[in-house]
Amino acid sequence: VEEPITKGSVKLKVEKNASKVIEAAATGASDGLQLALNVAGMLLAFIALIALVNYLLTGIGDLLNLNAYLQSTFGKPLSMQLIFGLILQYLAYGIGVPWADSFHFGSLIGTKVVLNEFVAYLDLAALVKSGAMSEKGIMMATYALCGFANFASIAIQIGGISPMAPERKKDISALGLKAVLGGTIATLMTATLAGLLV
Numbered sequence: 001v002e003e004p005i006t007k008g009s010v011k012l013k014v015e016k017n018a019s020k021v022i023e024a025a026a027t028g029a030s031d032g033l034q035l036a037l038n039v040a041g042m043l044l045a046f047i048a049l050i051a052l053v054n055y056l057l058t059g060i061g062d063l064l065n066l067n068a069y070l071q072s073t074f075g076k077p078l079s080m081q082l083i084f085g086l087i088l089q090y091l092a093y094g095i096g097v098p099w100a101d102s103f104h105f106g107s108l109i110g111t112k113v114v115l116n117e118f119v120a121y122l123d124l125a126a127l128v129k130s131g132a133m134s135e136k137g138i139m140m141a142t143y144a145l146c147g148f149a150n151f152a153s154i155a156i157q158i159g160g161i162s163p164m165a166p167e168r169k170k171d172i173s174a175l176g177l178k179a180v181l182g183g184t185i186a187t188l189m190t191a192t193l194a195g196l197l198v
Contacts, residue, residue, distance in 0.1 A: 035163055042159030046152055050114055054079045074103065084110020095188055096195035101137030108141050113150050113184060120145045136198050144191035149183025 061067035061078030076082045085107030092105040104127055112120035124141055127133050133141070154176035162169040 031163075035160060038163055039156050039159035042155035043152055046155035047115075050080065050151060054081075057083075074107075076107070080114045081107060081110040084113060091188070095140075095192040097137050097140050097191075098134050101133045101141075104133050105137055105141050105144070109144060109184070109188075112145050112147075113180065116150050116152050117145050117147065136195060139198060140191040140195045143194045144187050146190070147183050147187040149180045149187065151180065153183075154180060 057078045057080065058067065061070060067077040070077055070082060074082060074085070076085075085103055088106030088109050089102040090106075092102040092109070093099050097105045108120045108124055108127075111123055124138070124145065128138055154173075157176060157179070158169065158172055161172050165172075
């Protein structure tokens with residue numbers, strides 16, 4: 001039987017990186033700023049990429065003369081949010097959202113995933129103000145939007161964690177979409193349970 005290396009006592013050599021308080025503060029401030037800039041840069045790049053995709057989709061919608069129809073029917077031109085809304089309306093209905101609210105609900109989830117929950121909550125507030133959704137749909141949407149599962153969060157994860165473990169950047173990137181899917185499922189399950197109680 002092989003004996004574990006860590007059995008008994010383990011001796012670690014701890015390197016002293018900062019010999020003085022001022023040096024430690026300067027190093028901490030420098031590392032913190034670098035991390036904040038890294039996260040901001042990743043966030044900006046992801047949001048710009050999403051804007052580019054939406055711009056291209058809107059252009060395709062214009063070329064195919066779809067945008068006038070989509071604007072009059074759904075209130076939006078061809079975009080990632082609209083595509084998510086059209087696809088997710090069936091899932092919304094499946095978890096208990098009234099059919100009349102299902103497109104709006106799916107579109108809100110699409111906005112949350114593509115952009116972020118803050119923009120989705122602003123859209124929800126506009127829907128509440130206009131009376132476009134039922135009370136049950138509003139309540140379920142409130143729970144479903146309450147989470148950080150979106151593409152921008154992938155950027156924040158990569159930008160925030162990668163400097164601490166640069167050799168794991170590829171693994172962190174690979175887990176990004178899975179994390180968004182898992183987070184979205186979690187909030188949809190919460191919305192489903194809330195819908196059952198109403």
